[in-house]
Amino acid sequence: MKQPRFPAVLFGxxxxxxxxxxxxxxxxxxxxxxxxxxxxxxxSLEWYQKVFNIRMFRTTFWISLKTGLAATFxxxxxxxxxxxxxVRYSFRGKTALEVFFSSPAIVxxxxxxxxxxxxxxxxxxxxxxxxLYFGHTxxxxxxxxxxxxxxxxxxxxxxxxxxxxxxxTRLHTFFAVVVPNVRSGLxxxxxxxxxxxxxxxxxxxxxxxxxxxxxxxxxxxYMEYYFDPTISALSSIIIVFTILIVQxxxxxxxxxxxx
Amino acid sequence: MAFVELAGIxxxxxxxxxxxxxxxxxxxxxxxxxxxxxSGCGKTTTLRTIAGFIIAQAGTVMIGGKDVTTVPPNxxxxxxxxxxxxxxxxxxVFENVAYxxxxxxxxxxxxxxxxxxxxxxxxxxxxxxxxxxxxSGGQRQRVALARSIVIEPDLLLLDEPLSNLDAKLxxxxxxxLSRLQHQLNITMIYVTHDQIEALSLSSKIVVMNGGDIEQxxxxxxxxxxxxxxxxxxxxxxDNRLVGTVTASSDSGVVVRxxxxxFNCCRTRGEGxxxxxxxxxxFRPRDAVFSLEATENTLPVTVNYTNYHGSTTLYAxxxxxxxxxxxxPGKPTDLSSYTKVHIPADRLIVERRPNHE
Numbered sequence: 001m002k003q004p005r006f007p008a009v010l011f012g013x014x015x016x017x018x019x020x021x022x023x024x025x026x027x028x029x030x031x032x033x034x035x036x037x038x039x040x041x042x043x044s045l046e047w048y049q050k051v052f053n054i055r056m057f058r059t060t061f062w063i064s065l066k067t068g069l070a071a072t073f074x075x076x077x078x079x080x081x082x083x084x085x086x087v088r089y090s091f092r093g094k095t096a097l098e099v100f101f102s103s104p105a106i107v108x109x110x111x112x113x114x115x116x117x118x119x120x121x122x123x124x125x126x127x128x129x130x131x132l133y134f135g136h137t138x139x140x141x142x143x144x145x146x147x148x149x150x151x152x153x154x155x156x157x158x159x160x161x162x163x164x165x166x167x168x169t170r171l172h173t174f175f176a177v178v179v180p181n182v183r184s185g186l187x188x189x190x191x192x193x194x195x196x197x198x199x200x201x202x203x204x205x206x207x208x209x210x211x212x213x214x215x216x217x218x219x220x221x222y223m224e225y226y227f228d229p230t231i232s233a234l235s236s237i238i239i240v241f242t243i244l245i246v247q248x249x250x251x252x253x254x255x256x257x258x259x
Numbered sequence: 260m261a262f263v264e265l266a267g268i269x270x271x272x273x274x275x276x277x278x279x280x281x282x283x284x285x286x287x288x289x290x291x292x293x294x295x296x297x298s299g300c301g302k303t304t305t306l307r308t309i310a311g312f313i314i315a316q317a318g319t320v321m322i323g324g325k326d327v328t329t330v331p332p333n334x335x336x337x338x339x340x341x342x343x344x345x346x347x348x349x350x351x352v353f354e355n356v357a358y359x360x361x362x363x364x365x366x367x368x369x370x371x372x373x374x375x376x377x378x379x380x381x382x383x384x385x386x387x388x389x390x391x392x393x394x395s396g397g398q399r400q401r402v403a404l405a406r407s408i409v410i411e412p413d414l415l416l417l418d419e420p421l422s423n424l425d426a427k428l429x430x431x432x433x434x435x436l437s438r439l440q441h442q443l444n445i446t447m448i449y450v451t452h453d454q455i456e457a458l459s460l461s462s463k464i465v466v467m468n469g470g471d472i473e474q475x476x477x478x479x480x481x482x483x484x485x486x487x488x489x490x491x492x493x494x495x496x497d498n499r500l501v502g503t504v505t506a507s508s509d510s511g512v513v514v515r516x517x518x519x520x521f522n523c524c525r526t527r528g529e530g531x532x533x534x535x536x537x538x539x540x541f542r543p544r545d546a547v548f549s550l551e552a553t554e555n556t557l558p559v560t561v562n563y564t565n566y567h568g569s570t571t572l573y574a575x576x577x578x579x580x581x582x583x584x585x586x587p588g589k590p591t592d593l594s595s596y597t598k599v600h601i602p603a604d605r606l607i608v609e610r611r612p613n614h615e
Contacts, residue, residue: 158345161312162403164332165339166410167362180349 022239029232036229047233057234060218063129067214068197071136072144075193076186078137079144084174086145087152105142109202112139117206128209135207136200140193147192151185152178184253191249195242261285261321262446263309263414268318270308277316278304278470286463291440291447293457295493296467302450305467306416309448311335323413338407342419344399346391352378352402353387359410377409380439397428404436408443415447421456433459454494458482466490484525488538488609496540496607498582500557504535504608512608514539517578519557523606536611543572543585545605548593552600557582559599564590575599 024038032042051057086098121131163173204214223231263286271277278301286292294302307313311332320328327335347355353374360370378384381401391399421429437460440447451457457464458478466473474486485491502516511524512531559575573584584599
């Protein structure tokens, strides 16, 4: 049978469109030139070395990591019970609540960032790191709710009732029966939330300040002063690690069902 | 005294529109009672109220002489078997069955012994380490059964436990349930919409419709003497003729339908009088094509036949009424037969409700 040509071409173009920029960045990160340009004129690992030598990248990486983990855990701790309530129970105002809980994912990040700065940080005078943590928790929360909801919806409530009829309390049932069975949904929510936090610029832009920046903000700042391939090298490292984590989780748990 | 007693139960999913309104039910100890009815009749609501998953808005639930109306479901010591098995997907067969015993803080060696016993009872010995996903549908339902009886519940509730199984397995499991019921002498309440299941398993059947009880009786009573048109329909009295009572006596009534007159000895709706508007019900397999019969006959023309293997269904019409007749064997040409005979003791007469 003759394969139709058009869909294959379209697929190829889509791949080029999606992956092209990444290939350019990856190739330019091995450049021997001192400014970012494509195609590079020679090969070197100099910029990878430089990434690790710049102290601000190291400190902001740790801030990003800590903020991301703390905000992700908090968002899950708040989001899992909310998701459970929304999936398992019906009550007045449920739809309104669902819309409200997803609003941080709909409202533009710049608006959230500015509002948090103006009406939260300025008013309560919390330390800048705390503000960053609260802001990130707020935007990760809808992802936690949505992804965990999806996996809860796939879990038969009769199984919970079976556990209750056998003597478990609702709470014990949740930890002994529900959690082990929505594990992949929880991991998916965790990874998605963490990556969202780690990559976030618009919120972090408003909630960082002297001495406290996240890695993406530090990269922006760096690019304003230098235009060497260090940023390419750093970007390549982040992209490769992201791909490895998502691939690993997908292999182990099939998380893409819930994203 | 009844072992399970529902008194004046009002319950449902929406507060303003409960499924059950002032519902009463009594189940004796050791009885296997079936709640039989179409979907939406309130049978599952009744079961869930007994299990404690629905809290009644009004009325009391008594089990073994104790008022459990407000007792949470995890404290009722009731075994539950679901239509879709509801096994714990992450636990092995052994762990699934042991779950309730662990919650009851039973000692490990005793758990092992009791799980082994009950797995032997449902013929699953050797599959202890399998996960539910590695079992067939029939095996899963056996695990579910084992899991619910190993805790020695006061009461076993089964919610359409066989309807996810294919026909052959269903027969097997039905026999097995019956055997277990006799072996354990446990009180069971069985929800089903399948009349065969209800008839073959139950010591008592409750036919439900629209949140109310239509009839309570032994399988034989329900099958032979349906108390209402609804039960008659549900029990396979698929043919309905419209008629008028032309004579009545202690032994029965005579009903005229179209050009035919029927002697009926099984009446219902006591005190039918001459002139009353009635329905006549009979089963497709109780009518026979006949050349000789002179009374209780209905003139018919066969429109088409439908071959079912061991039987054949003849769709026929008599005037503007259509009826079905089921005869054993393959389709035969019945064009010379112009009437069917319905024996007097196979006819049920019901007063025609005024609003119809």
